[in-house]
Amino acid sequence: MNFPKATQTTQTTQATQTVAEKRELIHLENVNKNYHLGEISVQALKDINLTISSCEFVAVAGPSGSGKSTLLNIIGCIDTASDGEVRIDRESVLSLHDHALTNIRLHKIGFIFQSFNLIPVLNIYDNIEFPLLLKGNLSKAEMKEKIYHFAREVGLIDQLFKKPHELSGGQRQRVAIARALVTNPYIVLADEPTANLDSITGRSIINLMKTINETEKTAFLFSTHDQTIIAEAKRVVRLHDGKIISDE
Amino acid sequence: MRLIIHLSIKHLFVRKTKTFLIGSIILFGTLFMVLGDALVESMISSMSNSIVSSITGNIQIYSSQTDEKLSVVGNMDSNFPELPSIKDCRAMGELLKKKIANIKAVVPQGINFALVNPGNILDVKLRELREKVKKGEARNLPEIEGLKGHITTIIRDISSNYENRIGQAMQVDNDEQTTDRQSMARALAPNFWQTFDEHPYDNLEFMENRLAPLISDDTMLYFFYIGTPPDEFEQNFPLFQIVKGERIPKGKQGLLLNESFYESQVKHRIARRLDEIKKLIEKENLNIRDSKKIKDLITQNREQILEIKNQMGPLDVKRLSEALVKEEIVKIETVKGAAANNSTGPVDSIDNLLSAFFDMNDDNFLQRYNFFYREIAPKIILYRIKIGEFLPLTSLGRSGSTTSVKLKVYGTFKLKNFENSPLIGNYSLMDLVSFRELLGEMGKEKRADMESLTREIDQSISSATSIDDLFSKKAKVVTKVNVNKVTPVAKTTATPPERLQLEEKESCLNAAIILKDQSESAMKKVLQEINQLSKSLDLKIQAVNWQEAAGLLGQLFFVFKLFLYIFIAIISVVAIFIIMNLQVMAAMERTKEIGVMRAIGAPGPFVVKLMLVESIITTNFFGVVGALIGMFLVYIFGRIGIPANGDIMTFLFSGPYLYPTTTWFSLLKIMIILNIVGLLAAIYPALFAAKITPLRAMSHEI
Numbered sequence: 001m002n003f004p005k006a007t008q009t010t011q012t013t014q015a016t017q018t019v020a021e022k023r024e025l026i027h028l029e030n031v032n033k034n035y036h037l038g039e040i041s042v043q044a045l046k047d048i049n050l051t052i053s054s055c056e057f058v059a060v061a062g063p064s065g066s067g068k069s070t071l072l073n074i075i076g077c078i079d080t081a082s083d084g085e086v087r088i089d090r091e092s093v094l095s096l097h098d099h100a101l102t103n104i105r106l107h108k109i110g111f112i113f114q115s116f117n118l119i120p121v122l123n124i125y126d127n128i129e130f131p132l133l134l135k136g137n138l139s140k141a142e143m144k145e146k147i148y149h150f151a152r153e154v155g156l157i158d159q160l161f162k163k164p165h166e167l168s169g170g171q172r173q174r175v176a177i178a179r180a181l182v183t184n185p186y187i188v189l190a191d192e193p194t195a196n197l198d199s200i201t202g203r204s205i206i207n208l209m210k211t212i213n214e215t216e217k218t219a220f221l222f223s224t225h226d227q228t229i230i231a232e233a234k235r236v237v238r239l240h241d242g243k244i245i246s247d248e
Numbered sequence: 249m250r251l252i253i254h255l256s257i258k259h260l261f262v263r264k265t266k267t268f269l270i271g272s273i274i275l276f277g278t279l280f281m282v283l284g285d286a287l288v289e290s291m292i293s294s295m296s297n298s299i300v301s302s303i304t305g306n307i308q309i310y311s312s313q314t315d316e317k318l319s320v321v322g323n324m325d326s327n328f329p330e331l332p333s334i335k336d337c338r339a340m341g342e343l344l345k346k347k348i349a350n351i352k353a354v355v356p357q358g359i360n361f362a363l364v365n366p367g368n369i370l371d372v373k374l375r376e377l378r379e380k381v382k383k384g385e386a387r388n389l390p391e392i393e394g395l396k397g398h399i400t401t402i403i404r405d406i407s408s409n410y411e412n413r414i415g416q417a418m419q420v421d422n423d424e425q426t427t428d429r430q431s432m433a434r435a436l437a438p439n440f441w442q443t444f445d446e447h448p449y450d451n452l453e454f455m456e457n458r459l460a461p462l463i464s465d466d467t468m469l470y471f472f473y474i475g476t477p478p479d480e481f482e483q484n485f486p487l488f489q490i491v492k493g494e495r496i497p498k499g500k501q502g503l504l505l506n507e508s509f510y511e512s513q514v515k516h517r518i519a520r521r522l523d524e525i526k527k528l529i530e531k532e533n534l535n536i537r538d539s540k541k542i543k544d545l546i547t548q549n550r551e552q553i554l555e556i557k558n559q560m561g562p563l564d565v566k567r568l569s570e571a572l573v574k575e576e577i578v579k580i581e582t583v584k585g586a587a588a589n590n591s592t593g594p595v596d597s598i599d600n601l602l603s604a605f606f607d608m609n610d611d612n613f614l615q616r617y618n619f620f621y622r623e624i625a626p627k628i629i630l631y632r633i634k635i636g637e638f639l640p641l642t643s644l645g646r647s648g649s650t651t652s653v654k655l656k657v658y659g660t661f662k663l664k665n666f667e668n669s670p671l672i673g674n675y676s677l678m679d680l681v682s683f684r685e686l687l688g689e690m691g692k693e694k695r696a697d698m699e700s701l702t703r704e705i706d707q708s709i710s711s712a713t714s715i716d717d718l719f720s721k722k723a724k725v726v727t728k729v730n731v732n733k734v735t736p737v738a739k740t741t742a743t744p745p746e747r748l749q750l751e752e753k754e755s756c757l758n759a760a761i762i763l764k765d766q767s768e769s770a771m772k773k774v775l776q777e778i779n780q781l782s783k784s785l786d787l788k789i790q791a792v793n794w795q796e797a798a799g800l801l802g803q804l805f806f807v808f809k810l811f812l813y814i815f816i817a818i819i820s821v822v823a824i825f826i827i828m829n830l831q832v833m834a835a836m837e838r839t840k841e842i843g844v845m846r847a848i849g850a851p852g853p854f855v856v857k858l859m860l861v862e863s864i865i866t867t868n869f870f871g872v873v874g875a876l877i878g879m880f881l882v883y884i885f886g887r888i889g890i891p892a893n894g895d896i897m898t899f900l901f902s903g904p905y906l907y908p909t910t911t912w913f914s915l916l917k918i919m920i921i922l923n924i925v926g927l928l929a930a931i932y933p934a935l936f937a938a939k940i941t942p943l944r945a946m947s948h949e950i
Binding site: 073076078079096099102103105106107111113117119121122126130131133134135144180183 | 261841845847849941
């Protein structure tokens with residue numbers, strides 16, 4: 001498996017690439033997901049067909065239990081589909097082992113969680129640096145440059161050496177966004193990124209994601225059931241009982 | 249790795265309580281390991297030095313013509329192997345020294361077992377009387393009369409106890425009983441001492457052979473002895489020290505008794521008990537009121553006051569009674585109280601006075617102890633063997649028959665650090681010539697003596713005209729020894745001349761080799777060299793290291809080490825389980841965090857490494873702190889010494905104090921064990937953590 005070298009993919013070149021050609025990043029074809037709770041089988045996703053291309057800003061909407069989180073888990077290689085075809089960057093992931101899936105998560109996908117999930121023992125700088133150290137292909141200076149760049153992007157340049165518990169919810173989610181972006185992923189998956197935030201902060205986080213989507217040309221796929229947030233999305237995929245009921 | 253170390257350290261700081269808990273287990277575990285290791289290693293090293301410097305040397309050689317294993321200190325069953333002799337120890341020693349440069353000295357040795365009958369109180373008094381008769385001292389001198397009176401008192405006591413003993417344990421046939429009763433009646437007859445003066449030697453022999461054996465006490469003494477050239481032994485075994493008397497002069501035959509044996513077996517048993525009570529009070533902080541052990545000793549002393557009384561003449565009894573009353577050691581009221589219960593004599597009789605005297609308590613013990621040694625000890629036989637006297641020793645020789653040799657007791661000695669050792673404290677020391685004689689290996693001189701004696705007997709047989717001539721008074725008396733009753737004949741024979749030791753260049757059973765370079769590696773090399781030399785030159789010897797030669801003591805070291813390893817193993821296993829549980833708990837608490845790391849892209853091995861590194865950092869940090877505290881304590885104990893409490897501790901410590909030390913090697917060993925413990929404790933939690941999937945951790949998050 002060949003991964004693109006993130007360091008070589010600067011903002012300009014990535015922007016040039018995305019303008020030049022819209023790459024297919026995520027492709028789901030007839031995907032089903034069944035959960036077995038004892039003798040009862042629950043179908044969380046039914047016959048899902050979905051394609052997301054580079055630079056897209058997509059919201060997955062639907063009520064609780066509609067399958068939003070399951071869909072994001074399968075796209076994020078955290079969970080596997082029961083059947084169907086899942087391709088990340090045109091590579092089928094259904095038959096891949098844990099190690100390969102971990103590599104896809106590290107190199108191609110960024111994650112933003114509902115509860116921020118920063119590593120509490122590390123300061124903001126270290127949290128943002130963490131995935132870069134896992135990748136291990138940059139020099140210390142290069143990593144520093146990247147961290148400062150994204151900290152500036154999310155407006156936390158002055159908070160870099162604070163611990164997560166010293167920041168507000170909104171600030172922590174901004175750190176999570178910086179951490180998700182620092183490896184230059186093709187797509188950032190965000191599960192209910194505003195659920196734990198007040199509406200103003202939530203809106204500002206979505207605006208930040210939108211801005212980055214435009215400036216960095218990174219695709220975003222986020223789930224939400226907040227109508228005001230859904231309104232900010234360029235494309236909305238609606239789920240109901242595990243089925244896509246609309247994609248507009 | 250930088251990230252892992254960075255994360256690990258951060259985690260350890262954040263989870264202070266858990267880190268401190270695990271750290272404390274490691275710290276105290278290390279501390280105990282360092283102390284335990286230092287204690288056991290120092291004890292072993294101290295005992296090793298003591299054994300090497302007191303009895304075995306670095307290496308022992310003995311005949312290779314046997315399947316038996318050499319055991320200088322005896323086996324578990326207290327037996328010694330029957331070893332063939334090394335024919336010429338001196339020449340063998342010279343050869344080895346010439347061929348192997350590292351050998352400093354070869355000291356011939358041999359170990360055997362002897363029994364000796366120093367005689368009972370009647371024997372002693374009769375010996376005194378014989379000396380006076382021999383000197384032709386006037387018959388009616390008060391001193392001789394006093395001695396005769398004393399002998400009569402002893403015979404009267406024998407007579408009054410005889411019937412009791414017949415009823416209890418002593419098995420004597422009727423004829424013998426009649427003879428015994430007649431003998432006692434004869435000695436107690438009013439005109440006995442008149443007839444004694446007419447035929448003193450016949451009467452002395454009568455009392456020695458017929459009456460003295462009727463006293464039943466523990467007259468037989470048993471001890472082990474090392475046969476060796478005494479001067480060479482002293483030169484090469486630095487822990488050897490003369491305590492009483494003098495060394496055996498060079499070229500003389502003689503015996504040095506072990507001081508421990510002398511004090512614990514030869515000393516008057518009432519004095520021994522008083523010494524023991526004093527030791528228990530002073531060393532073990534016991535008191536008479538609460539200690540059953542001391543009370544029993546006091547009761548035993550009170551029951552055996554006859555052993556004091558019998559040893560004193562009438563004059564001494566009178567003087568002692570006066571001193572006891574005069575110095576108010578014993579208050580008459582107390583005597584009356586004691587006498588009212590069980591006395592038969594007058595209230596202030598010596599029996600009652602002594603019984604009251606030995607009824608000691610915490611208030612009067614020390615005063616009475618001092619009084620005993622000041623006033624009573626000089627009047628009794630404090631030691632059954634006197635320094636300077638000739639002692640008839642009997643040993644089992646090679647042929648299975650017993651051999652007796654009469655040897656001068658020159659003094660007592662101790663092997664420093666083994667004063668109270670039950671194993672080595674019973675070893676006495678004699679010259680090698682006497683040793684060989686007792687073993688039945690006659691030297692040139694003895695062989696010449698025997699040949700001359702044989703010739704003499706042959707002549708007397710050939711010149712005898714009838715059987716009666718052979719058994720007439722002129723003929724030499726052949727006495728059949730009755731081991732149950734008759735004291736050895738040698739006791740009544742004249743003192744042998746101190747002979748020159750002419751046979752140094754002869755056999756020995758084993759030999760101690762002292763090395764110049766005493767290191768373990770040098771010792772191993774010499775062992776190999778000797779065994780190779782023996783093979784190539786057909787010396788018929790084999791060499792073993794001191795530990796193997798020490799027998800029971802050598803095995804004791806293995807036991808100590810075993811205990812140490814079991815101790816370390818227990819600490820390690822307990823630590824592993826506690827740490828493992830705490831780590832698993834920590835991993836469960838960190839499920840979400842680990843899940844996030846895994847979701848972001850941390851592979852499973854990253855999590856495993858993270859957990860292992862955390863464990864190694866904790867182990868090494870707290871381990872080093874524990875080791876430093878342990879080293880500090882070892883240093884302090886090494887300076888002030890750990891006092892030995894009681895005889896067993898003194899033996900184990902090889903002296904009154906143990907000065908523990910530790911080595912860098914020991915610390916390295918402990919740190920390696922610690923890291924193994926840390927890793928083993930972390931493996932399961934690490935694998936547990938690595939199995940945490942991002943999905944499980946984030947089930948409600950993504």
